[in-house]
Amino acid sequence: MVVSEGETGQGSRPKRKTPATIEVEGKPGLEARRTAARLLGAVIDAHTPLDALTDNEHGHPQYLALEPRDRALVRAILASALRHRCTIEKLIGRRLDRPLPPNAHSLSHILHVGAAQILFLDVPDSAAVDLAVTQAKTDPRAARFSNLVNAVLRNIARRKHELAKALETTQDAPAWFAGRLKEIYGREETDTILKAHRVEAPIDFTVKSDPALWAERLGGRVLPNGSVRLDRLSASVPDLPGFSEGAWWVQDAAATLPARLLGDIEGLWVADLCAAPGGKTAQLALEGAKVTAVDLSASRLKRLKSNLDRLSLSAEIVRADVLKWEPERKFDAVLLDAPCSSTGTVRRHPDVPWTKTPEDVAKLADLQRRLLAHALTLIHPSGMVVFSNCSLDPSEGEELVQELLAKRSDVAVDPILPEELPGAEHFVTAEGFLRTTPALTGAEGQLDNIDGFFAARLRLR
Template structure:
């Protein structure tokens, strides 16, 4: 059966459901007569903001200051909304291709609201453990209640019911389609080759597990938490339900949540006891905490006042200390040159798509170019802050060599007073494949295989060690 997106006869425009408020003014009501409809309406609104307006998802899903449609939901409904959005974004190219193949003509120009209704419903039917009839019924109802989509309600019903019937065939056919946007996949292929690019793209379909960095006694805490001790020194929880503060050791400040790859840069300094180290992009404080736990005298530089407060709160819970300096990174000048600097620079975050699938829909190749230029300026400034023979560890969570390998190679070619200090593979058993020929760390979400029921994968990360020459 081929479905058509041709205009059907418009239904008479119906007013939205309203009820009189206490002040006599009409107010929109929650859709109490259709449980779950509020969640679906919120999902399509927020998806539109991500895909069409390039709005990051985290801010919209903030409990205190996020999107009003999100904040109006109960905690349970917020969880369902996040599941729908994350699943839709992870599989969006496959969903859109499947929908387009079921139509004889594309949806009309400007029918983006309808497209978002269909894609969020399709995500539920194809990839989530949600009753198919509920996904179809609520999508049809959503179309009925939106004047822009009302005339397409029958189309929505027919198309989604067909998707339910042909679900297995659609899933099998969609496996040939890359689950990431074309612009990003082409860059992966150029950087990693076709086979590895496919593995990285497929890896982002799985949500990231929870990794912990412990202050001390990792093996003891691994047994206590029934966690896997990773080659990075991190602990990986087998599964997790509930809140992080309820996990054993949280209240006593024994650990903090940090992806396995993110814990690597701070470890690249070697012995830090008594060393003065600045963490230049410090909040929320995971790497600052690592440096302090390893014995460094840490200066945590953070521009944002709110993030500085959060940083202080996190350090207080962990019973660790750092000198927090709130200022622009480029304005920071220590009274005396430092032993080392950690620059975990703002980047495109393309290595974090397992936990932030919106990144690939809010960023572009131009963003990567702009961010690489900014990182280059930050790194050049960071190198002026260390004494001769001082160390700068540069890192970010991008998968793109323009923000990593190529950026560092360009810097080294420009400045003979800077040298790369290669990371030795033998010092990192189990992570040999994550160290490139130049001695830089390059992790991807496809690394770190599952083991004994524990999930695999880690964030895509780049990290390298640079040293200022003695004459510098």
């Protein structure tokens, strides 16, 4: 019988560890699974971003205590558990005679971590089941359900053939997110986007020069926009050829497009607002602009400076609240890649739909409105502002810009022309905006399989 976690006697005094208990707790792989379940709970229950939990310097203490190999396993488990959360939930639910109690969080996370390994990772089924059962037995909140964990996971392992049908009939996204996408893009395109979110994104590199050479050295291919793409990494990024000498940096091909909308910026004064970690700053500096990179976060600016130093590129770095920043001079151009819901990057950050809410999207859209209004005060009369973000939601993009234009007669769109973005022409809308999604594909020789992005170019009248 399934009971709530509140009935498991959590308030009792902890028992003294016996030699048998110590032996179980030292079981190889157990701590990695415990960490995965703990971090999954932090994402689902507390809406904590996964990047913060798995940061190799400031991440969760339980994660930082692991060896590098176990950290990699935890990341793989979490990525699979989040990408396929609704599918896993469905397959677990079919094995229960009644739903788990709403507050059986620990038990639920143990089951999801075990199922993710069985269904999506190269982990022996027996190991995934055994470690999940052991974890349940040693968790006071789940100990009474260890037999249930064993039965459910063994049944899932025996009936893996059900996975294909479950994937076909399930949308792996929370209801609010799937519903919002359908409102915007319709059912067919939403299905394509959500299916794309199940697949890990390729790794794109922006190279300082000679993309063909670096495609050969890295074992990738050159994309129509000049980026180099690897479908999968053969080593960690710092160990790849060209990293130490600063020949390239990691940057999704979609993220390279907004900076290109500034045109020829050699010798111009350009402000990069909300600049960290600095991929677009590096682009601007490489094109010969006199760049001022502005961000509020000291730690993120430290990372930006480190990236620029490795690339042998330079920019003025300013720590400031962009909304309050009043520089002494006006700029020829401003690039504002604004903080957003990041719903265009779910392939890389599968926690996003589970850590964000509709209220978050609305709050971020309001922040973007204020940032954009301030950015327009930083250019001289003939200057331009490129506003961009990695959200799929038009309330953070098209609708936001249209609202601004309706209120400000002194601001106009400078329409993006398809010929400005060779290979990415199909991402230019009739209104002269840039809109990409993981679902949009082009003809042969055109850019596709990229993150969701929006960009608009504005000028003062």
